[in-house]
Amino acid sequence: METHVIGFPRIGPNRELKKALESYWKGQTTEHQLKEIKNKLISENHKTQAEAGLSLITAGDFSLYDHILDMAFNLGLIPERFQKTGLQDTELYFALARGYKRENTPAQAMLKWFDTNYHYIVPEFEKKSVIKLKEKTHIEEQTELAKSNGYRVKAAIPGPITFISLSTETDICKWDFADDIIEAYQELLSRLAGKAELVQLEEPILATELTRQQKNIFQKAYDILTKAENRPPIMLTSYFGLREENTEIFFSSETEYLHIDLCRTDYRRLLSKNIPDNTKLSVGIIDGRNIWKTDLNQALGIIQKIENKLGRNRLLLSSSCSLIHVPVSLRTEHLLETYLKNSLSFAEEKCREISLLASMLEGKEDKNIIKEHQSHIKERLQHPASRIESVRKRIKELTEDMFSRTKPFEERKKIQQEYLNLPLYPTTTIGSFPQTKEIRKQRQLYKKGEISKQEYIQFIKQQINRIIKEQEQIGLDVLVHGEPERNDMVEYFAELLPGYCTTQNGWVQSYGSRCVKPPIIHGDIYRSRSLSGEWIKYAQSLTKKPVKAMLTGPVTMLKWSFVRDDLSMEEVAYQIALALRDETKEIEKEGSTIIQIDEPAIREGLPLEKAEREKYLKWAIKAFRLASSGVKDSTQIHTHMCYSDFAEIINWIAEMDADVISIEASRSKMELLKTFEEYQYPNDIGPGVYDVHSPRIPTTEEIKKLIERAAKYIKKEKLWINPDCGLKTRDWAEVIPALKNMVTAAQEMRKQ
Numbered sequence: 001m002e003t004h005v006i007g008f009p010r011i012g013p014n015r016e017l018k019k020a021l022e023s024y025w026k027g028q029t030t031e032h033q034l035k036e037i038k039n040k041l042i043s044e045n046h047k048t049q050a051e052a053g054l055s056l057i058t059a060g061d062f063s064l065y066d067h068i069l070d071m072a073f074n075l076g077l078i079p080e081r082f083q084k085t086g087l088q089d090t091e092l093y094f095a096l097a098r099g100y101k102r103e104n105t106p107a108q109a110m111l112k113w114f115d116t117n118y119h120y121i122v123p124e125f126e127k128k129s130v131i132k133l134k135e136k137t138h139i140e141e142q143t144e145l146a147k148s149n150g151y152r153v154k155a156a157i158p159g160p161i162t163f164i165s166l167s168t169e170t171d172i173c174k175w176d177f178a179d180d181i182i183e184a185y186q187e188l189l190s191r192l193a194g195k196a197e198l199v200q201l202e203e204p205i206l207a208t209e210l211t212r213q214q215k216n217i218f219q220k221a222y223d224i225l226t227k228a229e230n231r232p233p234i235m236l237t238s239y240f241g242l243r244e245e246n247t248e249i250f251f252s253s254e255t256e257y258l259h260i261d262l263c264r265t266d267y268r269r270l271l272s273k274n275i276p277d278n279t280k281l282s283v284g285i286i287d288g289r290n291i292w293k294t295d296l297n298q299a300l301g302i303i304q305k306i307e308n309k310l311g312r313n314r315l316l317l318s319s320s321c322s323l324i325h326v327p328v329s330l331r332t333e334h335l336l337e338t339y340l341k342n343s344l345s346f347a348e349e350k351c352r353e354i355s356l357l358a359s360m361l362e363g364k365e366d367k368n369i370i371k372e373h374q375s376h377i378k379e380r381l382q383h384p385a386s387r388i389e390s391v392r393k394r395i396k397e398l399t400e401d402m403f404s405r406t407k408p409f410e411e412r413k414k415i416q417q418e419y420l421n422l423p424l425y426p427t428t429t430i431g432s433f434p435q436t437k438e439i440r441k442q443r444q445l446y447k448k449g450e451i452s453k454q455e456y457i458q459f460i461k462q463q464i465n466r467i468i469k470e471q472e473q474i475g476l477d478v479l480v481h482g483e484p485e486r487n488d489m490v491e492y493f494a495e496l497l498p499g500y501c502t503t504q505n506g507w508v509q510s511y512g513s514r515c516v517k518p519p520i521i522h523g524d525i526y527r528s529r530s531l532s533g534e535w536i537k538y539a540q541s542l543t544k545k546p547v548k549a550m551l552t553g554p555v556t557m558l559k560w561s562f563v564r565d566d567l568s569m570e571e572v573a574y575q576i577a578l579a580l581r582d583e584t585k586e587i588e589k590e591g592s593t594i595i596q597i598d599e600p601a602i603r604e605g606l607p608l609e610k611a612e613r614e615k616y617l618k619w620a621i622k623a624f625r626l627a628s629s630g631v632k633d634s635t636q637i638h639t640h641m642c643y644s645d646f647a648e649i650i651n652w653i654a655e656m657d658a659d660v661i662s663i664e665a666s667r668s669k670m671e672l673l674k675t676f677e678e679y680q681y682p683n684d685i686g687p688g689v690y691d692v693h694s695p696r697i698p699t700t701e702e703i704k705k706l707i708e709r710a711a712k713y714i715k716k717e718k719l720w721i722n723p724d725c726g727l728k729t730r731d732w733a734e735v736i737p738a739l740k741n742m743v744t745a746a747q748e749m750r751k752q
């Protein structure tokens with residue numbers, strides 16, 4: 001029986017890719033050294049899959065930065081502003097992703113990959129674009145490498161319709177290029193003939209609503225590609241779900257293989273469809289979006305039902321989607337409690353689960369291994385940490401009034417302004433200040449036990465001192481403590497909350513070389529100690545200006561973690577919300593007058609399936625309100641969101657009833673505020689006036705223009721002035737002049 005995965009993590013078991021990229025970008029290593037590491041990582045990934053017993057090895061899924069960027073590069077889709085730089089090959093490739101400083105060439109945009117925490121680089125179609133397949137694509141290179149090592153290879157390629165759908169267009173309609181793109185794919189397929197046993201064309205766009213035009217071009221593309229001669233068999237690959245309205249074009253595509261994500265599609269829906277005779281079906285039964293061991297008995301039951309319909313020789317077993325969304329391996333975890341470690345499965349372990357399941361289906365399994373596997377799952381579900389009666393009782397006893405502030409916004413605003421006494425266009429930041437190498441180094445030393453807790457606390461206090469002084473000198477109105485004590489805005493809180501556990505090395509790629517270590521929610525969550533109060537209190541003691549306290553909201557804490565599978569998301573969200581509510585009350589008691597509760601993940605958490613959206617939004621907004629409305633009316637609640645396209649959910653954003661919301665707005669040049677204006681959004685807004693993703697320092701004039709534009713949409717009395725997001729990834733040398741210009745712009749606007 002054929003077994004495979006949709007993709008394997010590229011970062012390496014010890015973030016080898018991150019280290020290789022960052023030293024290459026700094027000029028400390030050569031391109032040759034970077035490519036050596038790349039080939040080593042690819043070969044190791046293939047070896048891991050083979051050693052786990054998978055029959056097909058996936059190639060072409062490795063990327064030095066992002067797989068969509070690779071595909072654009074393969075297709076010769078290089079925007080004119082980059083062609084003008086004269087850069088070539090690797091330098092050009094990285095310039096597309098990171099921008100080219102020397103000629104002030106901005107990078108291509110970066111967007112969230114469907115409903116994940118991974119970001120892809122958005123391809124750009126323009127009138128002058130010419131589609132021409134690269135002489136040798138990375139897909140062919142990786143396929144050849146795998147074949148030369150003796151593997152049977154499946155080549156992974158982003159599908160043409162997903163590729164175009166996720167692209168942007170400037171002065172032309174991107175679909176005008178569909179014929180050229182299809183032709184290039186035809187050529188790529190023919191080049192893979194005799195090298196790949198199978199080609200995986202990934203079309204996750206099938207999980208979303210498609211226009212008639214998209215559907216027509218989809219049908220045309222697959223009609224042409226399947227009719228092409230001299231090509232390997234094609235596996236049309238859906239994942240993250242398959243929308244009911246798209247099932248028709250999916251099942252009628254006439255590709256030799258189809259892949260379906262059975263973790264997001266009920267197998268009974270699949271069984272009700274007419275799967276064309278001779279079409280082989282790859283069932284994505286091992287979850288690529290979570291880290292729990294699979295219940296193999298339950299999975300086997302499902303597979304057998306599909307087998308009864310199709311026959312075993314038409315079945316392949318696989319992961320639901322690429323494994324880039326889970327950490328690489330459990331081998332490097334030495335500190336997890338044994339029962340927890342035993343209940344987990346990262347990418348490497350998931351490959352083994354697929355093989356185990358295949359052996360069960362064939363009746364060749366080692367019964368003792370399966371028995372042990374299943375008992376590990378049970379042990380976690382029965383562990384006392386998974387059910388804490390006092391937590392369950394609090395959730396049961398929630399009352400309506402706990403989800404609302406006492407007074408309406410207009411009245412709260414008056415009370416807050418009386419003592420905050422802020423000027424027009426108050427200036428602030430989003431929370432984090434540069435996470436310097438020194439800060440990360442000291443934290444590592446502390447974690448390794450090489451410096452004492454006291455020394456670490458002293459060091460963080462020094463950082464807070466500096467951050468407060470800098471802000472006072474810059475002239476900001478509302479200060480922050482700068483978050484130097486936080487490794488990450490989610491992981492930091494997870495480390496302090498019972499019910500969560502964190503890993504030593506469970507890194508997952510977020511974008512390019514940047515990774516996050518999503519914590520794991522395994523039990524009931526409650527607050528057993530202060531989460532942030534000490535640092536905020538210390539920061540406030542250093543200044544007369546208000547220091548805004550900073551918390552991560554319940555939905556973001558949930559969405560950027562791996563969540564338990566034995567309790568509803570809603571209930572877990574309320575547990576986190578109650579813990580945060582307790583924290584807000586404590587920091588309020590200790591003197592905080594402004595508290596920000598960040599919720600950048602609310603929008604990305606929106607289910608791809610439309611029918612599920614309202615239900616999600618209802619509990620997500622309720623969770624935020626539960627976390628934020630336990631404070632007095634005089635306490636000003638801020639929230640922050642970035643990467644957000646609000647149009648669809650503006651009514652829900654208003655329902656959050658935060659006194660102030662800060663949003664990313666500089667790249668859209670405030671266009672996003674139209675939505676707020678049209679909806680007559682009632683509360684105060686801080687549209688970002690400084691793009692923190694770029695090293696460029698915005699001028700005072702530029703920022704003033706943005707504020708003027710913002711004031712066209714939103715009454716000036718409602719406007720706050722702030723950057724788009726936190727400053728943790730920037731250097732001090734960029735942050736100080738940029739914030740000075742921001743403050744000067746606000747001051748000049750006040751005079752005006």
Ligand SMILES: CN1c2c(nc(N)[nH]c2=O)NC[C@@H]1CNc1ccc(C(=O)N[C@@H](CCC(=O)N[C@@H](CCC(=O)N[C@@H](CCC(=O)O)C(=O)O)C(=O)O)C(=O)O)cc1
Binds near residue numbers: 437487489490
């Ligand atoms: C806002 N974003 C976030 C998302 N998800 C989160 N969970 N958190 C987020 O902030 N999703 C959407 C966006 C994604 N954006 C980013 C932006 C930046 C990063 C990033 O910088 N990641 C860091 C790792 C951050 C971290 O956890 N640091 C730890 C460990 C530091 C470390 O690597 N230490 C070294 C040794 C230190 C040294 O000597 O330099 C080591 O262990 O080897 C910490 O600060 O303690 C990254 O480097 O990738 C991610 C997402």
Ligand SMILES: N[C@@H](CCS)C(=O)O
Binds near residue numbers: 489642
């Ligand atoms: N308070 C966080 C929000 C990031 S979305 C920060 O400033 O980094």
Ligand SMILES: [Zn+2]
Binds near residue numbers: 640
């Ligand atoms: Zn942000």
